[in-house]
Amino acid sequence: MNWWGKLSLPQTLTLGFLVIILIGSGLLTLPISSQDGTAISYIDALFTATSATCVTGMTVVNTALHWSIFGKTVILILIEIGGLGFMTFAVLMFVFMGRKVNLTTQLLTQQSLNLESFANIRSVVFLVIRLSLAIQLLGVGLLMVDFYPKYGLIQGLSCSIFHSINAFCNAGFDLFDNSLVQFQNDPYLLFVLTCLIISGSLGFLVWKDLLLYRKDHFLSLHTKLALTTYLGLIGISFIVYLLTEGNFSENPHLTLFQRLMNTYFMAVTPRTAGFYTYPYTKISMGGMFFTMILMLIGGTPGSTAGGIKSTTVDILLIRVWATLRGKRDATFMGRRFTNENISRSLTLVFLVFVVLSVATLILTVTESIPKRFGIEYILFDVVSAFGTTGLSLGLTPHLTLIGKLIFMVLMFMGRVGIFTVMYSLLNSKHPEDAFRYPKENVMIG
């Protein structure tokens, strides 16, 4: 058995992501990666590679101005690997090399895609890749309709490819000065982008269920929950932003339809995509706090999203409501959640709050806050990094070295999963304790 055969599943996953980030950072630090041919500092290359692989989209240098075509291609490849999950690629390699997919790879792919059963992992992986590429190609075509007249063939095509990939993988890098603020009055572009964002953040399992529905007439509990939540959250977000930012007072020239379209865009992006048409530094305090909650919730598990994950929050809300109503079971659409699911969700949320609190506490000491901001200047970017959203109130480009290191850890935990990272660090073996201490109750709350 070779040395990597001894690694646990979470360790292999964590290590795999780390290796990809390190290779990416090595490439990005080459002079060929930057437009002016001078090498960027290694920490900034590492930060960009982490941000790309973890599909976060946080930047310490301007993407359009700093990176060469080579650098941008490296970033796109990292995003694609991070978005589809590097395990999908591993399986693909096995298949191409004509070898049978072995059990370890199956287990890894399953964990990477958050699949619950072994059933035909190979066909699912192929489905995932074909579907992703098809949607991204379609995205390129639809974006070209808008970008070709504006930028011509070459620049229009590269711009379409870059933003199609970034929208579908929910990475949120852009080639403009100020994200998509200049496209406020371009409803077609905003609509295409939201479609790509939603396709990518629904998660592969939901897609699989939907595609096979005509044959199977079956939707898993996961798919039902994920879809309901997705629609519900977009609806609630739309209403909240209408109330807090609906007047778009900064932009009196927008028509009512354009305002509604921008509000809809705003409702779709903060949970993980990270594009914006309305600068978050000008948002109201209520809108800003609500955006933080959305970033913390994040997207569907098994998708390109980070954060706590929408279904996790659902389960907890349903469980709390059941507890308060004195019900034994937490149920949704005729199914009850397992105790393992619930206890794992609760532990996850508590762990996230501990990690984010510690990160924020350190950053309040190491980073400096401009006069016109309060603690939201740090909190917003911290939540954004963990949610792999990539929105910023302005802290990220000014991070200190310690700040950059903390943000890289947050993005990594957000994408790879806080449990996976923790398990690999602690190398837990899940032993059954032979001896148990006697139990005793203590007071709660």
Place this chain on the structure above:
Amino acid sequence: MNWWGKLSLPQTLTLGFLVIILIGSGLLTLPISSQDGTAISYIDALFTATSATCVTGMTVVNTALHWSIFGKTVILILIEIGGLGFMTFAVLMFVFMGRKVNLTTQLLTQQSLNLESFANIRSVVFLVIRLSLAIQLLGVGLLMVDFYPKYGLIQGLSCSIFHSINAFCNAGFDLFDNSLVQFQNDPYLLFVLTCLIISGSLGFLVWKDLLLYRKDHFLSLHTKLALTTYLGLIGISFIVYLLTEGNFSENPHLTLFQRLMNTYFMAVTPRTAGFYTYPYTKISMGGMFFTMILMLIGGTPGSTAGGIKSTTVDILLIRVWATLRGKRDATFMGRRFTNENISRSLTLVFLVFVVLSVATLILTVTESIPKRFGIEYILFDVVSAFGTTGLSLGLTPHLTLIGKLIFMVLMFMGRVGIFTVMYSLLNSKHPEDAFRYPKENVMIG
């Protein structure tokens, strides 16, 4: 069976606190309660009564300047009722009237004091009351040593009584302009006050265990956990505040010993007492965020404290660590925590975060934030209200009507307990569901 016999336990507790607050607010709104003989608006009287009964110490009018001797006495009585728990008083009344304590009252007292067993409720209640009064009397004597030379007999004595009660009950009302800022260079006073604060916030169960230790040689898991946490948190807080505020740059005249004493005072008060010698508007961002974490954690259950409660946080930290290490049981000093304890703790924390987030979101819309502050202006006071700490960055005296209502709900939930309030609102009956839906796993995190 009379109508109140049909109320559930949580409903009786909630209703009891409500009635006391309403009576208090009625008295405080009388012209006789204010120094200038004019009636205060009812909402401000209600806010003060809630703040006193919930031992929070948040004020919308200056305590020393606005209230007459009568008004101050009403506030002190509300604090004493809130601090010792009105159920203690109910048992006392039964006892004085020569009647045997009935089962309902026992159950209520048990819930109110967070006792886990029925064992001699009557003797515990007497112990609680005797001990509390003894400590507060001792406090008055010790404070007189300081206040008598400064203010003379009458004013010194009333000042001593007021602050002894407020320190022991962790209420945090004060008779000065700016809490205890003028006593920065009075280490004796600060030391006496911290002793009173700690006595009150250890919780009655810990006191009982400690007092009976010479006879029983037994400490409950609760007491071991509570004491360890208490010492640990004071130690950690002392170090953190030394790092973030240790230089006390605003106060160059303080000696090293006085600085250490003020840092110690700062480490003891934020978890529930709410006195301060260093204005929190001048604190560093790191210190402020750390104070928010301390207020959220709160004190020991069964004490005068609010918040999530220290032992709850302990259990979760120990459980998360055990989960990450792959251990089956969460253990502490040779005892393991029950699953009921753990799941109740996790649910509590999640519920608290939902409630605080919703409250903050509404307040970001209804309240206005001064230029030099960010969202911490709202978050700090929200956490302070729920933790029944009573510290403020300045929002509380300027609250709108909606703001005052939200803060009253937060203080009430913090003191009475979020589960108790929720259970009474929803009137849950804890039925065993006869029919169960089939279970199904979904993806987590």
